[in-house]
Amino acid sequence: MQFTAHVITGTGKGRELGFPTLNLEMSAVPQMDEGVYVCFARLGNNGIRLPAVMHYGARPTLGAPPSCEVHILDYVITIPPHSLSVEVVDKIREVQNFGSAEKLSEQLSKDCEAARAMLCVSC
Numbered sequence: 540m541q542f543t544a545h546v547i548t549g550t551g552k553g554r555e556l557g558f559p560t561l562n563l564e565m566s567a568v569p570q571m572d573e574g575v576y577v578c579f580a581r582l583g584n585n586g587i588r589l590p591a592v593m594h595y596g597a598r599p600t601l602g603a604p605p606s607c608e609v610h611i612l613d614y615v616i617t618i619p620p621h622s623l624s625v626e627v628v629d630k631i632r633e634v635q636n637f638g639s640a641e642k643l644s645e646q647l648s649k650d651c652e653a654a655r656a657m658l659c660v661s662c
Contacts, residue, residue, distance in 0.1 A: 542569050543624040544607070552601055553608060556644045558651070560594075560608035561616070561623050568607045571595055575631045577654040580609050581624040582616070589614050590658045592650050593625060599636035600643045612651060629657060 549562035561580075573596025580591040590612045597605050609623060631653050637643040 540569060540571065540627045541625065542567065543622055544568050545622050546619050549606070549608060550603065552603070553610065556640060556647060558610045558644070558647045559616070560610045561619055563607040563609065563623060563625075565605065565607055568595065571627075572630070573597060573605075573634045575634070575650050577628045577631055577657045578609070579626040579628065579658075580611055581626075583620040583622060584624075586620060586624075588626075590654065591625075592631070592647075592654045593627065594634075596634045599634065600638065600640065610647075610651070612654060631657075 544563040544567035546561050547564050549560060553560035574594075576593045576595065578591050578593045579588050581588050591609050592612065593607065593609045595607045609625060631650050635646075637646055
């Protein structure tokens with residue numbers, strides 16, 4: 540599955556957890572099962588293709604409304620693009636409640652490692 544969506548301002552929770560994300564306008568994201576996905580993201584219309592992890596759906600640990608947000612692996616984005624093209628590769632896991640921000644952060648580290656292995660990043 541591939542789609543392009545506008546990047547919107549988020550709450551900054553991902554950055555606080557050590558995993559900054561690009562938040563996408565939900566109305567532009569195709570309906571899919573809630574979960575965490577490994578993907579590739581393209582910054583802007585003709586940007587470079589980068590490995591990433593995407594969360595789609597509820598955010599029970601944070602008590603926040605559903606979202607679609609993408610964390611680019613091993614790449615610092617200084618100026619967010621206006622849009623992001625996403626190529627979903629595979630699902631890593633279901634949405635879960637981890638009970639605390641600390642446990643969520645630990646899981647996000649595991650999700651990123653799983654994504655790197657699935658995409659053979661730094662092999």
